[in-house]
Amino acid sequence: MKKFLPALAMALFVATTSCAAQGDMILPPPNMNDKLSVMDALNQRQSSRNFVDKNLSPAQLSKILWAANGINRADGKRTVPAAIGIYSVEVYAVTKEGIYLYDVDNNKLKLIAEGDHRATTTTGQSFVSKAAVNLVYVETPAAWESARRTPPRDSQIAFANITVGAMIQSVALAAETEGLGNCVRGSINRDEFKKVANLSAEKNILLAQSVGYVK
Ligand SMILES: Cc1cc2nc3c(=O)[nH]c(=O)nc-3n(C[C@H](O)[C@H](O)[C@H](O)COP(=O)(O)O)c2cc1C
DSSP states (O other): OTTHHHHHHHHTTTOOOOSSOSSOEEOOOOOOOOSSOHHHHHHHOOBOOOBOOOOOOHHHHHHHHHHHHOBOSTTSOBSSOOGGGOOOEEEEEEESSEEEEEETTTTEEEEEEESOOGGGGSSSOGGGGTSSEEEEEEEOGGGGGGOSSOOOHHHHHHHHHHHHHHHHHHHHHHHHHTTOEEEEEOOOOHHHHHHHTTOOTTOEEEEEEEEEOBO
C-alpha cells in the first residue's frame, strides 16, 4: 500500500475537481492520515438521519468512495473482499449535482445524469434529500463473464451482498474519521432509480447508504 499510494498520487496529480455537474469528476487521492483509530471509529459508529444539506469536499468524497470500493494494491485488488476475486458490485454516488458511477480504476466519478436525483434513492425518507451523497450499491452480473468458473446465480447474489456488507462498514468508519454521519438504507425506489441512472435490466440494486454532515 505504501508503495502504491505515491503511484496513485502521481497518476492523479493533474486532478482538478468541481462540485458542479460539468462532467466527470477526477477525485484526489484519499487522505490516509487520520487521527481517529479504527477502534474509536467503531465505538462511534451509528446510524444518523439528521443530515444538513452541505456538500462534501472532493477529498471527503474520494475517501468515502475509496473506502467503499477503492484499489489498495498494485494488483488491482480492493479495500473490500470479493468472492473468487470477482468485483460484481458497482457504487453509484448520488449528490445534489448528479448521479455518478465510481470509476474504481481511475478514482473518478463518471457523470451518468445531471441534476438532484437524491430522492429517487428512497421510498420516502425525507432526510435522504439532505444527505450530501447517497451511495447506491448495484450488483452487475456481467462481472462474472471474466471468471474462470461461474457460481450459480443465487450464490452470485449472496456473494455480492456479503461484499456490500463490507462496503457499508468501511464507509461508516471512513465517515466517522471525517465527522460525518451515515445511514444504510434498504428502502429504495428501485424502479425510479433504475430509470434515472439508466441501469440495464439485469442490474440489481442491493442497498443504499446516505453520508453527509449532520446537525
Ligand atoms: C440491510 C439494512 C437495511 C436498512 N434499511 C434502512 C432503511 O431503509 N432506512 C433507515 O432509516 N435505516 C435502515 N437501516 C438502518 C437500521 O435501522 C439501523 O442500522 C438499526 O436500527 C441499528 O441502529 P444503528 O445503525 O444506529 O446501530 C438498515 C440497516 C441495514 C443493515
